[in-house]
Amino acid sequence: MRALKLGLVECERCCHIAESSPCSICRDESRDQSVICVVEAPLDVVAIERTGAYQGLYHVLHGAISPVEGILPQDLRIAQLIARLDREPIREVILATNPNLEGETTATYIVRQIGHRPVRVTRLARGLPMGGDLEYADEMTLVRALEGRSEVQ
Numbered sequence: 001m002r003a004l005k006l007g008l009v010e011c012e013r014c015c016h017i018a019e020s021s022p023c024s025i026c027r028d029e030s031r032d033q034s035v036i037c038v039v040e041a042p043l044d045v046v047a048i049e050r051t052g053a054y055q056g057l058y059h060v061l062h063g064a065i066s067p068v069e070g071i072l073p074q075d076l077r078i079a080q081l082i083a084r085l086d087r088e089p090i091r092e093v094i095l096a097t098n099p100n101l102e103g104e105t106t107a108t109y110i111v112r113q114i115g116h117r118p119v120r121v122t123r124l125a126r127g128l129p130m131g132g133d134l135e136y137a138d139e140m141t142l143v144r145a146l147e148g149r150s151e152v153q
């Protein structure tokens with residue numbers, strides 16, 4: 001994995017790659033414990049954190065569904081995300097997978113898995129460069145995408 005340094009571990013709660021588990025974001029009780037931003041990669045967390053515009057929690061999937069590359073839902077941390085919804089007082093899930101085919105496929109799959117759980121599901125606003133990775137989006141674009149997110153169910 002890119003940027004995975006020695007001594008880093010996967011957070012048992014959000015699956016972020018960090019120096020400790022639970023990671024510093026999960027341990028920070030001042031953050032909004034009712035919102036989860038779902039991203040594909042640890043570097044997406046870094047990109048969103050850099051904006052300073054998001055105060056909730058994260059869930060890192062470690063990839064996106066890609067039948068062509070043989071990446072299936074069970075290869076990702078989707079089951080862990082659904083388990084969190086049943087365990088934690090989550091009111092909103094923000095789907096921040098990349099704006100490409102794999103990211104959209106993954107978002108659609110997650111919406112289906114969430115099913116009728118009483119949680120608001122939102123998707124980042126369009127405006128992120130199509131086909132691009134979240135981690136390469138500039139801060140203003142990310143902030144606008146977060147603020148302009150819309151409900152998918």
Ligand SMILES: [Zn+2]
Binds near residue numbers: 012013014015
């Ligand atoms: Zn964590």
